[in-house]
Amino acid sequence: MPVRLFVGNLPYDTTEAELREYFSAVGTLSFVQVAMDRETGKARGFGFVEFADRAQAEEAIRKFNNQPFKNRPLAINEARPKESSSPGRISSPPAPSFSRRPPTPNTDWIKDTSMAEPPLTKDFDSPSRRNRKQKSRDDRGENAPRGLKRKRKSGKRSWDDDDFYYD
Structure with a gap:
């Protein structure tokens, strides 16, 4: 029965021919692929x-694991099959499309409807921002800090002697 090995940490300029030549020292290869x-x-x-x-696959793991190939140590182990999504698992959302129209919201991929956003509704019981009554000092309570009282001046500023301090 054939045994497939994962070969990690390959240099990016490695070709399939170089990989086949390197591993053929252990035995004959039935398949070689560099992921692109x-x-x-x-x-x-x-x-x-x-x-x-x-036996040849195990020998290749023993001989080449953590050994330098083009100045990089290879990581070799037995390849695991691809994980398939289980039936109860939520799949990932569809990839975004690059069309000119904005995509329509598609929540078909969500199996649990509690995760979907609720529709937007306006709460008619709460007063709007314009109609909200601001709390006055009296509404804050007797023990609230009063702060400084300022005179309210209206119109143009008058320059009298009270505005300046003389030595």
Whole structure:
């Protein structure tokens, strides 16, 4: 039964031919893949190799794990299968579209409706901001600090002798 190995910490300029040549010292490889980014087409820094025999795969792990390859120590272990989402699990929201129209809210992916935002409603019982009564000093209570009283001046400022202090 074939055994697939995960090869991590690969240099970004590694090719599949170089990886095949490096691992062929242990045994024959049935599969070699360097993971590439879909959008940029550049290597992602990891890959997979597959041996037909389990003994060869274990030997490759013992021989090459934490050993330098192009001045970088490789991280090699047996590859795990991709995780599939379980039926009770909430899947991720759909990817955003880049159309000119704004996307319509789509909450079909939310299985638990308690997580969805409630519709916006106006509370008609609370007074609007304009109609709210401000608390006066008397409403604050007798023990509230009074602060300084200021004279309210209206109109133009008059310059009298009271405004200046002379030595």
